[in-house]
Amino acid sequence: MTKIIKIRRGLDLPLVGEAEKVVTGYSAKTYAMKPTDFAGLVPRLRVKEGDVVKAGSPLFVDKFNERVTFTSPVSGRIEEIVRGEKRKVLEIRVVKSEMDEYEEFRKGDPASMTPEEIKDELLKSGLWPLIRQRPYAIIANPDHQPKAIHISGFDSAPLAPDYDLIIHGKADEFQTGLNALVKLAPKVHLNLRKGEGVSKVLLNSKGVQINYFEGPHPAGNPGIQIHHIGPVNKGEVVWYLRATDVLLIGRLFLEGRYRPEKVVALTGGGVKKPQYLRMTAGACMEGIALQHVKEGNYRIISGNVLTGTNIGHNGFLGYYDWQISVIREGKYHEFLGWALPGADKLSASGTFLSRLFPGKKFDPDTNLHGGERAFVLTGQYEKVLPMDIYPVYLLKAILAQNIDKMEQLGIYEVAEEDFALCEFVCASKIEVQSIIRQGLDLMRKEMS
């Protein structure tokens, strides 16, 4: 039973620097896995500096569920284990070897495997963490039985990569990935964008229920899709991942190897020639910073500008990311900036002259554009959050650490990424996403 869901509230940010649909190769000397990419994870290291690893060799595991393994994206030698405050592990850097060597996993059609065998293979190869769960927006617990799995078939974030381009011509990998996922849950939803140009690979998927979504960002967020198709209730678990991640899963079963090659969109006003780059997961940004980023003070973000991570010019692509955004740093004082007409200012409100130029694209920087204040304006968040949730009440419940209220107001259904636009539009400059994450962490601690 196909559903068509129209999302009315939300916001598409018109930014410059959309990636041209050209794919070129990119390789780095160093690759890294970052335990910090995974919310709430406490890593237990399985390697030390100097060890030699293959692609697919374990680097660390989840301390509280050691079956969940995180593996090396490439073969090579462990160059450095970077630690932060309190010796927290930040990065495990691997220098890539000349010859690619792979750990061998079982090759075969998942359709003829048992769910346990599939889980085992995903866990061992390091692909399991691609599957996340609601509540809490963390890596799925393999011991749970989910109500459903949701696969988002498009990304609606600013300058997001075009999944149709990435998935094009990879019908085998995609369908094999789906075959594995359908074994893990009673129902698998594939949520596609309604409209022209959706890849045949996605449209011809078998064994899953296809739903269509139309409307502005965050329509592509799995959280929004789950909310509209079958919201998470207390005690229920829903798993979710992105269609691009399904490719990696399919490839594992087809090749018997962990080969996390991605086609990553290099986007934003700070890129000389925005385009797609074929690279292996965890690649170092050094070469990109030298070759592709304009002169000046720019920030390199792994992911999109709303939810990504500032990784610096020598950082590494994040585990979940298929996009790199480069934007200008905004560390400057602007004389009477709040009073100017603002023909070039990006705002969801109608308070700047730029409102008079529909279709105009913007090149925003990282300036906060104001000081932090108490909640004053109302109705701002509601306009960009297409969920039946009262955002300000939920945020206040989190700040007050009121567990009951958080539960009643729908904390199980949300993730910080769903509130990213709220944070963007907030005139009081409140750090909405951090507050939501605090709430999720608190809730998880309370329930375990």
Place this chain on the structure above:
Amino acid sequence: MKAIRNYLDKIKPQFQKGGKYEKFHSTFDAFETFLFVPDRVTHTGSHIRDALDMKRTMTMVIIALIPTLLFGIWNAGYQFYLSQGQEAGFWTIVWEGFLRVLPIIVVSYVTGLAIEFAFAQARGHEVNEGFLVSGMLIPLVMPVNIPLWMVAVATAFAVIIGKEAFGGTGMNVFNPALLARAFIFFAYPGDITGDKVWVAGLTTGQAVDGFSGATPLAHAAAYQIDQIPPLHDLFLGFIPGSIGETSKLAIFIGAAILIITGIGSWKIMFSALLGGLTMSYIFNLVGANPYMEIPPLTQIMMGSFLFGIVYMATDPVSAAQTEKGKYIYGFLIGLFSIMIRVFNPAYPEGTMLAILLMNTFAPLIDHYVVEANISKRMKRSAKLTNA
């Protein structure tokens, strides 16, 4: 501009921790951020942020108030010369009105901002922009003859008891500007009621024969329905009244600015208008006295009804916070404004009391709206556990 920046950078260390004027950090910060948008960048979460901030927000409301202010200044002069039975040129009228209105604005801002700065200083907070709007609203809801010391006392009361006691901008229960007006209304009723206070010079001087200075509402309350000025005079605002309330045209321009920029809630304005018309129409049907028989359109054009629902009811902090709640909140304000106006024998206008009353009930309205959402979610979960 560069020179100002350099100067600020030079003296900044003295206002920071360990500096000579550390105590005046908030004051320095307020002036610095007024002149320059800070160079702070995003660290967590969204890397880009909307260019809209609190200063811009408040500026927009002030811009929306400017038409009413300009007309108010002109009308203060116009009513003065009318009461004296003299002819005067446009600029003479404006100058007269300007001299009458400016002191009230100055007193309101100086008193309010001094208190805001002192509180921010004592708390070590940044200075909030909220008073920029309240400071303009207070003069606009006053009669032009209001003694200045009363403006100062009322402003102080509104800011200290109405706002800072609750924790500052964003935490207040009542609209500060309305609180200032209500304070004068209850503490010094003689100076804010009657026929003499609305026209400059009437409290002390003499008017020409035949000029009473009575507002349309006063006529209505006295059942002198034929004395109410025609609709187009009510709309354009050539009538006595509080400084900012008389011209409905200016208020409509302001409302348009608030709605287009998205700063003021059209839901509140629209539902309040609907509430006012509904109540007037119901009174028309009852028709127990001449006041009740006033047509709905005339009813909403009189007094401060439109000024109240456009600028006061939409104050986001004291209004209902939920979108559904805003409809209920606005509608009841409209309803009560007209109801109080017609039933209250002591005071001809009802908008102020209606908005303050609904400020009190706004959290309750929100509570029920949010409870409905919660119970929907709980029912969904309960169905699951039973199945």
